[in-house]
Amino acid sequence: MTKRTFLAACLALAGCVGPREAELDREMDALIEQDKARSRLEQLQRIQDKWRADYDRCTALLTGLRIGTATLKDAFALPCREDKINTTEVVGRTEDQLVYSGLGYLYFTNGVLTGRQIVSYEPLP
Numbered sequence: 001m002t003k004r005t006f007l008a009a010c011l012a013l014a015g016c017v018g019p020r021e022a023e024l025d026r027e028m029d030a031l032i033e034q035d036k037a038r039s040r041l042e043q044l045q046r047i048q049d050k051w052r053a054d055y056d057r058c059t060a061l062l063t064g065l066r067i068g069t070a071t072l073k074d075a076f077a078l079p080c081r082e083d084k085i086n087t088t089e090v091v092g093r094t095e096d097q098l099v100y101s102g103l104g105y106l107y108f109t110n111g112v113l114t115g116r117q118i119v120s121y122e123p124l125p
Helices: 003-014 021-064 072-076
Strands: 082-089 092-099 102-111 111-116
Touching: 021 102, 021 111, 072 092, 072 102
Parallel strands: none
Antiparallel strands: 082 092, 092 102, 102 111
């Protein structure tokens, strides 16, 4: 049964007809739209909460790698996946930059972690 059929049946039983039916129909439409908006907002909040938890977890893992001792193999073992690897080869060394979009960068020289840059997402006042 559609909303309009249900509404018409209720109105017929209650003896309501005419302009009141259109007003009730608009009120019901408004309530349905409010419910849809609330559902969308709740879904967006769940997505944001999950993204924030993933961001916090990956940030902790990336900052947990020790500069000077961690290797590319250690970085590749993390559940956080790099989006891009930039490699520069010069005489006597290879430099790799692992790009984690939205998180930061890890820098390696000859496979050893030599630096990192982590993006901070602190709320603005």
